[in-house]
Every structure is written in structure tokens, then in C-alpha cells.
Amino acid sequence: xxxxxxxxxxxxxxxxxxxxxxxxxxRESVLVDLGSGDGRVPISARRVFGARAVGVEVNPRLxxxxxxxxxxxxxxxxxxxxxxxxxxxxxxxxxxFAYLTSGAxxxxxxxxxxxGEGATVVTHDYPIRGWRPSEVLSFRSSETQRRHxxxxxxxRELLADRLRSRESxxxxxxxxxxxxFSDR
Ligand SMILES: C[S@@+](CC[C@H](N)C(=O)[O-])C[C@H]1O[C@@H](n2cnc3c(N)ncnc32)[C@H](O)[C@@H]1O
Numbered sequence: 711x712x713x714x715x716x717x718x719x720x721x722x723x724x725x726x727x728x729x730x731x732x733x734x735x736x737r738e739s740v741l742v743d744l745g746s747g748d749g750r751v752p753i754s755a756r757r758v759f760g761a762r763a764v765g766v767e768v769n770p771r772l773x774x775x776x777x778x779x780x781x782x783x784x785x786x787x788x789x790x791x792x793x794x795x796x797x798x799x800x801x802x803x804x805x806x807f808a809y810l811t812s813g814a815x816x817x818x819x820x821x822x823x824x825x826g827e828g829a830t831v832v833t834h835d836y837p838i839r840g841w842r843p844s845e846v847l848s849f850r851s852s853e854t855q856r857r858h859x860x861x862x863x864x865x866r867e868l869l870a871d872r873l874r875s876r877e878s879x880x881x882x883x884x885x886x887x888x889x890x891f892s893d894r
Pocket of ligand 1: 713714715716717718719720721743744745746747748750751766767768769772793794795796808809810834
């Protein structure tokens with residue numbers, strides 16, 4: 711089993727659903743939750759938005775619980791994988807959700823970039839250090855009675871930003887491949 715980056719703390723679903731709606735999750739979307747806990751985010755992505763969804767979770771008990779919950783709801787199009795989030799390739803996902811600390815997200819930067827430039831990364835309550843969010847959303851939860859913040863990173867904008875800042879110091883001779891994968 712992989713190393714646990716953060717303990718299980720569930721996201722309140724009222725604000726998660728609002729955030730996922732705001733960022734444009736829909737029937738054609740594929741969402742991956744990195745550290746999916748009890749499966750609530752992928753299951754809601756499927757039930758509320760019709761998206762296909764995958765939960766990646768290192769704790770096998772939480773994976774079993776998520777699969778049982780999915781099956782009890784008769785849901786198809788939601789998978790739970792017992793794996794270390796650091797070993798995942800996100801190609802094919804266009805939305806990535808993570809409720810992990812900034813330290814854990816720092817470690818996962820190379821993984822997040824594998825989603826490709828068309829993807830949107832949404833982090834709950836913790837920003838990704840050194841990445842400028844495209845949007846910051848904040849909603850009050852009636853479950854927790856507090857505000858929750860969602861940092862939205864459109865990877866296309868993030869990569870374009872990096873390209874611009876590098877261009878201004880090192881053009882010509884810009885190496886796009888090094889820019890795109892500078893977190894590796
Ligand atoms: C704060 S909880 C978030 C759960 C869920 N995403 C939510 O928002 O309700 C973080 C989850 O990440 C899982 N986790 C921690 N380290 C991990 C790793 N290296 N790979 C996969 N999952 C991990 C924990 O077991 C825990 O369930």
C-alpha cells in the first residue's frame with residue numbers, strides 16, 4: 711500500500727456540488743478525485759451531473775465502502791481504484807478534484823499535469839503553491855456552518871502563463887517541453 715498523504719476528512723456535499731456546477735462539470739466530463747475517501751465526490755459527480763467518475767484512494771477499507779455505496783445506489787460509470795495518487799496517470803480526465811493539504815498537492819503537481827492542458831483541477835480549501843488559480847470560489851456549507859474555498863486551475867491558462875513569463879526572459883530558444891514538464 712502507498713503512503714498516506716492526508717487523513718480522511720469528508721467534503722460537505724452541498725458546497726462540492728455547487729463548485730462542480732460552477733466549473734462546468736457535465737455529462738461528457740470525466741472526473742478523478744485524488745484521495746476519494748468514502749466516494750462521495752465521484753458518486754455525486756455521477757448522480758448530479760451525469761459525469762463519469764473515478765476515485766483513487768489508498769485506504770482499501772474506504773475503497774470497499776465506496777464500491778458498496780455505489781452498488782447500493784445501482785450506479786454505473788463510477789470506478790474506485792485502490793492506489794497511491796502519486797502513481798496515477800490522469801490522461802483522459804478533464805476534471806480533477808482533490809481535498810488534500812498544500813504540502814500533499816505540491817507532491818502531486820507532476821501527476822496533476824498528466825491530465826493535459828484541456829483539464830481543470832479543483833482543490834478544496836488548500837491552494838496549490840506556485841500555481842495561480844483561474845478562479846477562487848467560496849460557499850457557505852449548511853452541513854459544516856462554515857465557508858469552504860475551491861481553487862480552480864484551468865491547466866491551459868496555467869501553462870500559457872508559464873510560457874509568457876518564460877518568454878519574457880528567455881526568448882528566443884524557448885523549450886516548450888521543458889516548460890510543460892518543469893515540475894517533474
Ligand atoms: C481529506 S480526505 C478527502 C476525501 C474526499 N476527496 C472528500 O473530499 O470528501 C483525503 C483522502 O485522501 C486519501 N489519501 C491520502 N494519501 C493518499 C495517497 N497517497 N493516495 C491516495 N489517496 C490518499 C486519504 O485516505 C483520505 O481518504
